[in-house]
Amino acid sequence: MQAISVEEAIDMIPHGASLMIGGFMGVGTPERLIDELVRQGKRNLVVIANDAATPGRGIGKLIAAGLVAKVVASHIGLNPEAQRQMIAGKIGVDLVPQGTLIERIRAGGFGLGGVLTATGLGTVAEEGKRRIEVAGKSYLVEIALRSEFALVHAFLADQIGNLSYALTARNYNPVIAMAADTVIATAEHIVPVGVIAPDHVITPAPVVDYLVRNT
Amino acid sequence: MQAISVEEAIDMIPHGASLMIGGFMGVGTPERLIDELVRQGKRNLVVIANDAATPGRGIGKLIAAGLVAKVVASHIGLNPEAQRQMIAGKIGVDLVPQGTLIERIRAGGFGLGGVLTATGLGTVAEEGKRRIEVAGKSYLVEIALRSEFALVHAFLADQIGNLSYALTARNYNPVIAMAADTVIATAEHIVPVGVIAPDHVITPAPVVDYLVRNT
Amino acid sequence: MNPLDAQNIIAKRIARELRPGMLVNLGIGIPTLVANYVPNNMGVYFQSENGLIGTGPVPDEGMAHPTLTDAGGRPVSALPGACTFDSAMSFGLIRGGHVDVTVLGGLQVDAQGRLANWMIPGKTVPGMGGAMDLVTGAKRVIVAMQHTAKGKPKIVPTCTLPLTAAKPVNLVVTEMAVIEFRGGRAILLETAPEVSVAEVLAATPISLEVNDHVPKMAL
Amino acid sequence: MNPLDAQNIIAKRIARELRPGMLVNLGIGIPTLVANYVPNNMGVYFQSENGLIGTGPVPDEGMAHPTLTDAGGRPVSALPGACTFDSAMSFGLIRGGHVDVTVLGGLQVDAQGRLANWMIPGKTVPGMGGAMDLVTGAKRVIVAMQHTAKGKPKIVPTCTLPLTAAKPVNLVVTEMAVIEFRGGRAILLETAPEVSVAEVLAATPISLEVNDHVPKMAL
Numbered sequence: 001m002q003a004i005s006v007e008e009a010i011d012m013i014p015h016g017a018s019l020m021i022g023g024f025m026g027v028g029t030p031e032r033l034i035d036e037l038v039r040q041g042k043r044n045l046v047v048i049a050n051d052a053a054t055p056g057r058g059i060g061k062l063i064a065a066g067l068v069a070k071v072v073a074s075h076i077g078l079n080p081e082a083q084r085q086m087i088a089g090k091i092g093v094d095l096v097p098q099g100t101l102i103e104r105i106r107a108g109g110f111g112l113g114g115v116l117t118a119t120g121l122g123t124v125a126e127e128g129k130r131r132i133e134v135a136g137k138s139y140l141v142e143i144a145l146r147s148e149f150a151l152v153h154a155f156l157a158d159q160i161g162n163l164s165y166a167l168t169a170r171n172y173n174p175v176i177a178m179a180a181d182t183v184i185a186t187a188e189h190i191v192p193v194g195v196i197a198p199d200h201v202i203t204p205a206p207v208v209d210y211l212v213r214n215t
Numbered sequence: 216m217q218a219i220s221v222e223e224a225i226d227m228i229p230h231g232a233s234l235m236i237g238g239f240m241g242v243g244t245p246e247r248l249i250d251e252l253v254r255q256g257k258r259n260l261v262v263i264a265n266d267a268a269t270p271g272r273g274i275g276k277l278i279a280a281g282l283v284a285k286v287v288a289s290h291i292g293l294n295p296e297a298q299r300q301m302i303a304g305k306i307g308v309d310l311v312p313q314g315t316l317i318e319r320i321r322a323g324g325f326g327l328g329g330v331l332t333a334t335g336l337g338t339v340a341e342e343g344k345r346r347i348e349v350a351g352k353s354y355l356v357e358i359a360l361r362s363e364f365a366l367v368h369a370f371l372a373d374q375i376g377n378l379s380y381a382l383t384a385r386n387y388n389p390v391i392a393m394a395a396d397t398v399i400a401t402a403e404h405i406v407p408v409g410v411i412a413p414d415h416v417i418t419p420a421p422v423v424d425y426l427v428r429n430t
Numbered sequence: 431m432n433p434l435d436a437q438n439i440i441a442k443r444i445a446r447e448l449r450p451g452m453l454v455n456l457g458i459g460i461p462t463l464v465a466n467y468v469p470n471n472m473g474v475y476f477q478s479e480n481g482l483i484g485t486g487p488v489p490d491e492g493m494a495h496p497t498l499t500d501a502g503g504r505p506v507s508a509l510p511g512a513c514t515f516d517s518a519m520s521f522g523l524i525r526g527g528h529v530d531v532t533v534l535g536g537l538q539v540d541a542q543g544r545l546a547n548w549m550i551p552g553k554t555v556p557g558m559g560g561a562m563d564l565v566t567g568a569k570r571v572i573v574a575m576q577h578t579a580k581g582k583p584k585i586v587p588t589c590t591l592p593l594t595a596a597k598p599v600n601l602v603v604t605e606m607a608v609i610e611f612r613g614g615r616a617i618l619l620e621t622a623p624e625v626s627v628a629e630v631l632a633a634t635p636i637s638l639e640v641n642d643h644v645p646k647m648a649l
Numbered sequence: 650m651n652p653l654d655a656q657n658i659i660a661k662r663i664a665r666e667l668r669p670g671m672l673v674n675l676g677i678g679i680p681t682l683v684a685n686y687v688p689n690n691m692g693v694y695f696q697s698e699n700g701l702i703g704t705g706p707v708p709d710e711g712m713a714h715p716t717l718t719d720a721g722g723r724p725v726s727a728l729p730g731a732c733t734f735d736s737a738m739s740f741g742l743i744r745g746g747h748v749d750v751t752v753l754g755g756l757q758v759d760a761q762g763r764l765a766n767w768m769i770p771g772k773t774v775p776g777m778g779g780a781m782d783l784v785t786g787a788k789r790v791i792v793a794m795q796h797t798a799k800g801k802p803k804i805v806p807t808c809t810l811p812l813t814a815a816k817p818v819n820l821v822v823t824e825m826a827v828i829e830f831r832g833g834r835a836i837l838l839e840t841a842p843e844v845s846v847a848e849v850l851a852a853t854p855i856s857l858e859v860n861d862h863v864p865k866m867a868l
Binding site (some may be wrong): 114115118137143144164165166198199 | 310317322325326327328330331345349350358382413
Binding site (some may be wrong): 025050054073074075083093098099102103106118119121124125126155165167168169172173202 | 566
């Protein structure tokens with residue numbers, strides 16, 4: 001793990017990069033990284049996240065700034081700007097059932113090629129996918145999803161990068177932290193090593209590449 | 216969740232039942248449930264667990280008592296009695312790579328039909344399994360595993376059945392707690408509701424069917 | 431009937447389906463109202479799919495924390511014995527059959543009990559969120575919806591809107607009736623207090639089985 | 650050379666492959682010795698597959714807790730910054746490529762670098778444990794084994810024992826040599842201080858690429 005500034009963190013991300021971003025309706029999203037993406041004007045981003053949040057919050061800021069080329073999410077219904085851009089053809093949207101999305105990301109992080117799920121069978125979510133029978137039941141083959149970067153927000157980080165999360169701000173964060181080539185984390189509080197008990201560490205330090213310094 | 220005695224808990228389990236049992240080399244195994252299985256002489260058990268522990272410890276006691284018809288595990292190498300019974304044809308043994316075993320159990324508990332893994336490709340672990348190509352790579356289709364009962368050992372249980380685990384005694388316990396029709400838990404300490412912080416609950420109360428009273 | 435009354439009849443009737451110890455997931459809209467009719471001390475667990483079991487009331491002013499919200503991002507509190515978890519676990523609970531009952535809103539339900547509730551093509555594309563997972567994975571699926579929309583039936587021979595799942599739901603509760611779907615059959619279980627069987631049949635253009643005696647909803 | 654010396658040469662040489670920040674998984678046998686040659690303050694993370702990163706030394710008498718052990722069930726302690734997790738996460742780290750280096754014992758390695766290390770048919774059937782996952786999933790796989798067993802080579806044209814994975818290992822370190830497997834080729838990188846290239850070739854019945862200059866192992 002390397003400690004860096006928020007400017008250095010975002011400077012690493014090229015235009016067109018794929019980013020998994022933590023958060024659920026903006027709760028648990030690394031807002032400092034989002035704000036810096038907007039400030040540096042990183043364009044054509046592919047964003048993989050639960051949702052498009054709301055205008056002015058989390059991923060909503062990236063969409064409002066016109067920086068997003070494509071969103072892979074389970075819903076964008078509470079962000080009218082995202083819907084407008086989609087209808088105008090400015091932004092591509094892949095809608096994925098929420099449970100399928102998180103399992104595809106987990107598969108990417110856990111070295112699985114994919115998972116077999118009944119969710120989406122017989123619906124538009126089945127389009128373009130293989131069906132497989134296991135023990136007499138049908139499943140869709142849902143393939144693993146990875147990204148170049150994961151932008152993670154923790155509640156506590158210790159000084160070597162162990163992370164823990166608070167309440168419903170956990171959501172996608174620990175899962176995406178496993179599924180990207182480069183993991184960049186911010187934290188509400190950076191604490192000395194040992195402050196987070198071993199049983200309470202959710203993301204182990206060795207998977208975190210960069211921890212953004214607090215100011 | 217229902218609070219019951221250890222005798223009542225084991226009395227529910229019929230001869231021939233399939234049991235997932237927590238523990239890793241006996242660490243984190245619900246020894247009181249094991250001892251009661253032996254005392255009540257429940258026979259022809261199918262045991263799904265990481266390993267066969269050692270003689271005199273955990274699953275080793277069930278094997279020594281001749282109660283096990285079949286073991287699904289990743290290794291039995293440190294239990295000579297298990298190996299003897301296997302060679303004598305008294306006990307069936309399905310050996311499964313450890314990462315595949317835990318993912319198959321997780322799939323069973325998380326409603327997945329199975330997972331795609333590269334582990335075992337081109338080895339004896341591939342025998343009888345389907346191969347599938349995803350994005351130009353080969354994977355084995357490893358199917359979900361469930362059981363009739365999960366025997367779980369926690370460090371803390373609260374009075375409604377929320378569970379947390381200690382250190383390396385966690386291992387298979389939270390995963391099997393999701394993958395069985397009936398979940399029976401023991402705990403080192405039973406504490407009032409609220410003592411385990413929401414972020415530290417690993418197994419949510421609603422998945423625990425029975426919590427064994429401490430004496 | 432005014433829509434608010436209708437919604438509360440539906441919510442109240444569905445609340446009677448819940449039992450102590452059950453893990454329940456409520457969708458947005460009418461389903462959210464169900465919690466109002468479940469006593470706090472009854473021992474029903476409510477799951478919020480953003481990663482919480484044990485949602486408590488909206489906190490007093492100045493007492494909320496930004497890390498504890500409902501699935502819409504609004505501040506909530508947590509009851510004693512609450513627990514939190516990541517999204518993989520949240521959907522493991524849903525897809526693995528650990529959720530005993532889910533209550534979801536509906537746009538249409540077809541003669542086999544198949545639900546459409548996530549998309550009106552050409553109008554809104556909010557995304558399916560967790561709806562497909564809930565219908566596919568929960569042990570029992572209850573649809574909470576008004577019987578008709580602008581005078582047109584919502585229980586229809588074939589859904590014209592995209593399906594949420596191929597798997598049928600178990601129960602549809604409207605302000606007029608309780609209808610069970612079982613083995614491809616649609617059975618009229620109950621009618622609302624002021625509603626006759628004939629009125630339900632007139633508003634429900636599918637083949638509905640009707641017993642000799644159809645009880646009134648107990649509310 | 651006596652076996653203990655051989656094992657320590659192997660372990661010492663492998664320790665030089667580790668860098669600060671790496672997540673490392675050591676198998677049983679010779680691999681365990683590698684940790685002896687890695688300074689505590691170097692910042693290498695050791696994973697124990699029973700669910701621990703940050704294994705510390707064996708605790709003093711009376712200070713062990715039954716819930717903190719190594720993968721063999723023996724008491725250990727935890728270093729500051731240690732973390733614990735369930736078996737799904739433990740193997741997620743292994744299979745997802747988060748383990749930078751795994752060091753495993755070997756029974757045989759073939760000309761393509763494929764390892765057999767889990768079973769001697771008709772003799773022991775301990776089970777593969779985590780070996781198949783480690784070889785398949787870790788970013789880099791190093792085999793730590795003696796060059797020969799009872800005078801017979803362990804690096805062989807074709808394994809007679811069941812393979813651990815079809816995927817080749819990256820490096821084999823013995824008390825005689827360091828051999829890299831890359832793109833189907835086997836390359837002699839180094840020899841032990843007292844060992845000649847000719848001696849290695851004589852004990853290694855596969856096609857081994859030899860550069861003009863083969864350095865000695867730095868130990």
